[in-house]
Amino acid sequence: MNQPHAKMELAPSMSPALMRMAAALLIGTLAPLFDTTITNVAIHTLGEALHASVSGIQWVMTSYLLALGMVIPITGWAMERFGGKRMWMAALTTFLAGSVLCSLAWNLGSLIAFRAIQGIGGGLMLPVMQTMLIRAAGSQKLGKLMAMIGLPTLLGPILGPVLGGLIVDRLDWRWIFYVNIPICLVALALAWRWLPRESPRERSGRLDFIGLLLLSPALVLIIYGLAQVGSHHGFGHSAVLVPLLGGVALLAVFIGYALRTSGTPVIDLRLFRIGSFTASSVLFFLSGLSTYGGMLLLPMYYQQVRGEGILASGLLLVPQGIGMLLTRTLAGKLTDQIGPRPVVIGGLLLTALGTLPFTQAGAASSLFALGAALVVRGAGLGAVFLPVMAASYQGLSSEQIAHSSSATRIIQQVGGAFGASVLAVILENRLTGPITPLTLAHAYDHTFLWSLGFTVVGLIPAALLPALKRSPSHIA
Known part of the structure; x- marks a missing residue:
């Protein structure tokens, strides 16, 4: 295989x-x-x-x-x-x-x-x-x-x-x-x-109700707890800690159950025995963190630091999407030719390079320079997402593909919620004193620096991805 x-x-x-x-x-x-x-x-x-x-x-x-x-x-x-x-x-x-x-x-x-x-x-x-x-x-x-x-x-x-x-x-x-x-x-x-009409599979089995009763509430509690972080200005409030710790506890119980059950659990944890899937999962978490965190920070920077309106902020974010489009086709071709590892590493470096100017940005920074940085950042994000997804399916049987799609989607959602929450707390903590245009700009600079750090950390699991793409002919 x-x-x-x-x-x-x-x-x-x-x-x-x-x-x-x-x-x-x-x-x-x-x-x-x-x-x-x-x-x-x-x-x-x-x-x-x-x-x-x-x-x-x-x-x-x-x-x-x-x-x-x-x-x-x-x-x-x-x-x-x-x-x-x-x-x-x-x-x-x-x-x-x-x-x-x-x-x-x-x-x-x-x-x-x-x-x-x-x-x-x-x-x-x-x-x-x-x-x-x-x-x-x-x-x-x-x-x-x-x-x-x-x-x-x-x-x-x-x-x-x-x-x-x-x-x-x-x-x-x-x-x-x-x-x-x-x-x-x-x-x-x-x-x-x-x-095409797909016939239900004869070996679909019964729904794993025990696993579902453990995993779904765990995800709901974790996502809810993370969503409350911004409202309560940190992780220390009971409205955040109680659901978050409850969700983590249920998740731990689910992991123990899924590893011991003789049937097919609602999410097949045996996928994590495959090195490329595990590395892809970590990158999905970090990319969700970086992407959703950026979706939070970038429009707020343009609106709060630079005083732009909602429509203008939306237009100023277009360069990032253009950058993602520029690398979409090339990233797919390179993944097929040289494998996901070098493509993802290159994409992470581009993302870091495009984020770097925002760690030094202020109210008077050049919109042209920031737009160019967003094109580079978008190009990096586009180059990361595609090969990571391709790597997550390598080495999987047809039956494992559906479990992989569900697992990676869960990881992205939790990573996104975690990223938005953490960056919101970091930003809040930098705005505790009197707020002036200068302190506001410095607060965003500091928070973007954390976002840059999360991107650089992604280089570690990226190094564990396959260097050369193996043939996917086993996928039915």
Whole structure:
């Protein structure tokens, strides 16, 4: 399974059927990715429209994340039990229903509940998409396929803040959710026409209820605890510590159970015996930390330190998305040719280089220079994500692919929540005294320096990735 080939073999080009399948899935994936970035930009506007406090309106984001964390663990079993096409259309329909209900929300409580419905659909969509495409790809190039899978995650940071800014400035808040409706309808039509019907697998087995009852609450508690860090200005408050420690304890119990059970656990921990998967998982955590932390810091820097408006901040972040697009195709090709290790190391170095100017930025720093830095940072992030995802699937059987998609998605979400929380605390701790333009700029400089440090730490697991890509012909 894992024997290296003596010489590189050229994989065939992706078939038209696979291209159509990828297009149908990627269009649908745009909906939750746009929704997340748009809602983040418009969160304060939602608070004003619904007459909600800051702590109350945060639940619009938190309820989505909690629902997402609950459903991700069942993705692998559900795909085996019901088939990929059915699960994809069910997830997409759930997200569409949640979007329609959110647009009709009449108060904060109803919006929070309907966002949870969105989170159920969104939590299923990305793992289902990844699993379907990897299984369908067969022996075709993983790097090139990862470049296609990563396209929505690149478009989200480019268009999401701009769309969010336009909606906040020009339209009613309900348009935050209206924009999902046409995307979901088009994606459903394409899925019905282009996705192959997958028969449920005979050996799907029973759902691991014990594992699910341990893992889902563990993830919910961990994500909830991390989401409370910003509101309570640190990790020392009981509202943070109680759920966080409870979640970690449940996670430890799940690990012990999953390692001892004779059946197939809801997440197969045997994946971590594969070196490339373990290294990829650590990098997924750190990349989630760096990406989500950057999504928190960058718009706040432009708004608080430089005094830019919401729309202007969104436009100023576009260079990072452009940088991600620039390296997308090249990263996929290089992963196929030389393996993920050198590509990821190069991407991390670019990310660090693009973050470095923000550790010295102030209110008068050149917007042109910062924009150029964002292009470099985006190029690095784009070069990291694709080969890490490709490496996480190397050496896996067809049955393990669904478990890998769920596990990596969980790790990214926890890493993102952890990164945003930690950087928020670091920033808060630097703003304890009298706030002047100079102290505000220094606080952001210090926090960006931590973000840079997390990126550099990623070089350690990156060195453990495969240097040369092994043939993925074993993937069915």
